Amino acid sequence: MLTPTQDPHVWIEEQRKGYVRYRNSEGRRWEVHGECVGLGHCIVGAVVDGREVETVVEARALWEKFRELGVPDCPVTPEFKGCCSFTFVELERA
Amino acid sequence: MATISKFYFHDAATTNTGTMPTGIFVNSGDSSGDATGARTARAADDVIGALQTSATITATANTNPQNWGYRRFVSPPLAAQTIAPGDGNWTFSCARAESNLNHNQLVVCNMSFWSPSSGAQVGANHLSLSGTEPTVAAAEQAESTTSAWALSTTISDGDIIVFEVYDSFIQAMATAYTSTFYYDGTTEGSTTSCASFVAPPSALTLFTAAAAGIPDVGMGLQVT
Numbered sequence: 018m019l020t021p022t023q024d025p026h027v028w029i030e031e032q033r034k035g036y037v038r039y040r041n042s043e044g045r046r047w048e049v050h051g052e053c054v055g056l057g058h059c060i061v062g063a064v065v066d067g068r069e070v071e072t073v074v075e076a077r078a079l080w081e082k083f084r085e086l087g088v089p090d091c092p093v094t095p096e097f098k099g100c101c102s103f104t105f106v107e108l109e110r111a
Numbered sequence: 112m113a114t115i116s117k118f119y120f121h122d123a124a125t126t127n128t129g130t131m132p133t134g135i136f137v138n139s140g141d142s143s144g145d146a147t148g149a150r151t152a153r154a155a156d157d158v159i160g161a162l163q164t165s166a167t168i169t170a171t172a173n174t175n176p177q178n179w180g181y182r183r184f185v186s187p188p189l190a191a192q193t194i195a196p197g198d199g200n201w202t203f204s205c206a207r208a209e210s211n212l213n214h215n216q217l218v219v220c221n222m223s224f225w226s227p228s229s230g231a232q233v234g235a236n237h238l239s240l241s242g243t244e245p246t247v248a249a250a251e252q253a254e255s256t257t258s259a260w261a262l263s264t265t266i267s268d269g270d271i272i273v274f275e276v277y278d279s280f281i282q283a284m285a286t287a288y289t290s291t292f293y294y295d296g297t298t299e300g301s302t303t304s305c306a307s308f309v310a311p312p313s314a315l316t317l318f319t320a321a322a323a324g325i326p327d328v329g330m331g332l333q334v335t
Contacts, residue, residue, distance in 0.1 A: 024285035062210025096283040
C-alpha cells in the first residue's frame, strides 16, 4: 500500500527508521538511507505560510513544529544537495 | 540603413504599434505559472538600462518538472530579412538567483518571431538559449550562453522578435522555493545592476518607413 506524501506526485512504498523507499507518478523509484535530524538548511528559501524562510534558526523551529504536528513526509530525490547526510539508491522503474 | 546589434531587456512596456503577444508563452515556457506581469510585452532595444529590476517566482512544492515565466520582451520592428543557422551564435546574458540549491534553477530565453500586423507568430521556428544553475544559493550570479538557430526563418517588414524568459526546473525536494531573474540594469554581466540582453551574431536591419519607400508626409512631401 502506498502512503501519500506532501508531494502529490510521490508516494512512500516502505518506510522505517533510517530508510524510505519512494515512487513517483512517472514510475521512478528510489531509496533514501539516513535520517533527517532537522539541520534546516533545506527549508531556508522555502515559502511557508506566505513568507520566505530566511535563516537556519527559523528553519529549525519550523522543522520542530512540523514534527510535532505530524505533517506528511516531504520527499527528497537522489538529486538532493546538502543538509542531512543521505545516501540514495536508484531502483528499477515501476 | 539603421541596424541593431544588441537587445537590452527593459521593464517599460513596448511602444511598438500593432498587436503584441499577450497570451501564454509561445513554447510553454510558463506552463506551470508566471511571475506577476510576466506576459506584458516589454521593450528590448539597444539602449542600456538605468536601474536593475527583477521578476520572482515561487515554485509549486513538488518534484515534478515545472516551467515558470519571468518576463516577455519584444524587439523594435525589423526589416525583411532571413535569420539562418549559418549566421552564427546568438548570445543570452543575464543575472539570476535561487533561494535554495535544491530548486535547480535553469533560466531559459526562448526566441520566436511575431507579426504585429497580423497578431500571430511568424512560422514555428524558435531558439532556446539555456543557462546553468547558480553555484551558490540566495546570491545574484551572472551567466552567458550561446546557440545558433537550427532552421532559417524569413521575416517581413515590421516583424519583431519575441524573447520569453522563464525558469525550467525539477526540484530535489517538494518545497516552495523561489527564484529570480534580473534585468534593466546598467552593466553587462553585473551581479548588482545587470543589463540582461540577447545579442545576434551580427547586426540586424531595423524597419524604417523611409527605407520601405513610404512617403513621410510630415516632411512636406505631397502624396498623389
